[in-house]
Amino acid sequence: RMTTILIIKSVEQQPSVREVLGSVVEPGETVYFLRLPTVRCLGPLIQDINPMLEYDVEYTISCLPEGYDVAELVEFAVETDAERICIGISDRTLTGKARIDDLTQSILLHERISGDFVVGEHVIILEELEYDQ
Numbered sequence: 414r415m416t417t418i419l420i421i422k423s424v425e426q427q428p429s430v431r432e433v434l435g436s437v438v439e440p441g442e443t444v445y446f447l448r449l450p451t452v453r454c455l456g457p458l459i460q461d462i463n464p465m466l467e468y469d470v471e472y473t474i475s476c477l478p479e480g481y482d483v484a485e486l487v488e489f490a491v492e493t494d495a496e497r498i499c500i501g502i503s504d505r506t507l508t509g510k511a512r513i514d515d516l517t518q519s520i521l522l523h524e525r526i527s528g529d530f531v532v533g534e535h536v537i538i539l540e541e542l543e544y545d546q
Contacts, residue, residue: 429501429535440469483519497540
C-alpha cells in the first residue's frame with residue numbers, strides 16, 4: 414500500500430492539500446500530514462477539507478521537532494517507506510512559475526533520496542522515491 418507524506422508549511426494550505434488528496438493520492442493510501450514546528454494546529458485545515466472519507470485515505474498527523482533538519486525529514490520518509498513527498502507551493506515568480514523554497518531544495522538535494530520531480534498546480538511532488546541506505 415502506497416504512502417504519501419504531505420509537508421504542511423502553513424494552515425493556509427487548503428489548495429495544495431485538496432490537490433494532493435484529489436488527484437495525487439490513490440484510494441486506500443496512507444497519508445502523513447507532516448507539519449513544520451511553526452504550524453501549531455491542523456484542526457481547522459483538516460476540517461476545511463472534510464469529509465476526508467470522500468478521499469478514502471488513512472491519514473496521520475505528525476510534527477517535525479523544533480530545530481529539525483532535513484535529515485530528520487528524510488529519516489521520517491525512510492521509516493514510513495514513503496513513495497512520495499508533496500510540498501505546497503508557497504511562492505511564485507512574476508510569471509507564475511513555482512519558486513522552490515529552501516526546504517524543498519534541501520529535500521531535492523539530499524543525498525539519501527532520489528525520485529521524479531513533478532510540479533502540480535499548488536504542489537511540488539517528489540515521487541517514485543528511492544532511498545540510499
